[in-house]
Amino acid sequence: MTKETSEGPMITVNILHRLKDNLPVVVVSIFSIVLFIMIGFKGGAPQLFNVIVTGGMWALLATGLALVFGVMNIPHFAHGESFMVGAYVAYFTFTPINKTFLASGSKFLLYLGPFLAIIAAGLAGCVLGIIIEKIIFAPLRHRTKEGWVMNAFLLTVGLSFILTNGTTLALGPNFRGISRYFDVPSLEIMGAYIAVDRIVAAAIALVTIGLLWFFLRRTKTGRAIRAVSQDETGAQLVGIDLDFIQTLTFSLATGMAAISGASLLFMFQAYPTVGLTPLYFSWYVVMLVGLGNIAGAIVGGFIVALLQSGTQLFIGLSWQSVVPTVVMILVLMMAPSGIFGSEVKGVQEQ
């Protein structure tokens, strides 16, 4: 009896203490829920579904960014170009495949086409990631680690410059897009009509994130990746092949960005600088939640999508780049290392 009475206020104090420690998280959660309800009232089910689609895609892109930063300490500025490559590969595989499948007349093949294109884009992204890592980052890493974060950042800036302009050179500045992947009528969900493409894109994003999560948590290689992100030297001591893990991480991140570029081809047409908006928003997510925080990046993707959708509904589409920045400044003033904090070692030293 006496025990309970003494514990009662203790628990309240404890909760208050934890609330105070996690103030940014609490504020942002409440804010997001309110925004979600408001968007639901004003825009209805299609808007909410839109939030899920874009949120999933931002989450997919931001996880790649967080992964690369967490494991390799590279602030990846050419992430949008991976998105662009994915979009192009999907376009160039999908159009001929669709033509042949359309000629064959088989319904099953027609539904298969988009998935083939997206998978091809993902694979191309992985290969591109391996090439970039082996040609650009591996030499620098082996040469010097001094000022690594800044140098890697500038390298990716140069890389993005080369990739965008190289694409313009090779393919011209034309827009290449498709109106839709699946030539079927929209599905009716909760009284709203939603295009099948969007549903598929959301599903792909969620499944890919789920697979990545499973890979990182449950497999030996995934655990090795997390080990490297926690302590490089320690990981090396227990016999983890650092080079392999870093190449794998980079190629995974590039592949994921390519998948999101491919599955959003109906929204973002493929053109050389298509990557800037996705790059901007995925960086925005990562800065908001804390650099290198993978779990945070998944949640953050949806928060940013909510914010975007809210801006679009209540203020106007063209303010999409202004309002998030203001929010970001406010958040970073409250919590300089992001809402959920950054656990990456080596960032503070460099």
Added chain:
Amino acid sequence: MNSTATFVEKGTLWQRFISFINKIGFSPLGLALLLIVAVLPNFYPFSQEYVIRWLIMGAFLAAQSVAFDFTAGYINIVNFGFAALLGLGAYTSGIFANTTPFLLYAPGLSPWITIWIGALVAGLVGFVLGILTLRMRGIFAAVMAWFVGIALMGLVNNLTDLTRGPLGMNPVKFIETPNNLPYFYIILSMMVLIYIVLKLIVGSNIGLAFKAIGQNPDAARASGINPTKYLVFNFTLSAFFAGLLGGFYAHFFGSLTPSTLMHTSKTVEILAIAYIGGRGSLWGGIAIAFPFVFFIEFLRSNLSSLPGIHMVIYGVLMVSIMIYYPNGFSGFYFWAVAKIKSLLKK
């Protein structure tokens, strides 16, 4: 006797001259090259209007790279919103010089005054940016500056009453003349002014403080340097000069659109020049910018079947210099001078 006396006096005069130009940041070679560039457009192959335009472009890029390197090369923060600050200066100056009414009022001030207003506004935003990025380390600050730059560009796109948004506005020109030569001397003197001011600053104790902060903020703080003060000062000054150059752009080209002026890729161009020139030297960018513009224009006119090849070359150069020769052109110059001196001693 008499002649030796004058000789000695001449010698001291010469030495005093050298020490003076050294103080304002020139070596005799640098000054000679600058003078050559200054008289260049008066002689034939360079006196054609399009070549003068290239020279103007070169001086414009060179001046930008000096202002950019002042932040990137000294306190080691890449100001990724540089182009946006430049655009802000350009638009502010353009709006104040505008003779057509907006918001029921046409200021119509002289461009010679408004470029300073633009510079002040850009400097103010740089001041705010400096305060915002205070507690952040290198990469966070760069990304923050980038976000602020994107927000500025969004603002310019949206305030259509003032800026006509993506349609672009047409500010008045400095001088109503078909010749480009006056403009060349305007931008050249701006470049020299910016260079001398910034060089004097980095040559003083303040410059040492910048370097200390750039290398290790904690150690700098421990040795009694207040990073806040220096960081904000650096950002403000760099942004001020960016705004000034923006004003020149506005009243030289006479047409402004957000995407040709404030886009991230414009910052990257300046970054490429500053880095190829060599970080932390200020003059490296100037030395690179002029030959670079000629090289790029040469490529563009000879490889017109391959639009955008010059950009790819930019990028490849930057990446390879980053990996294999991080000191850039200025580092190479100092290395070569040391090498020649040691050879002469032998």
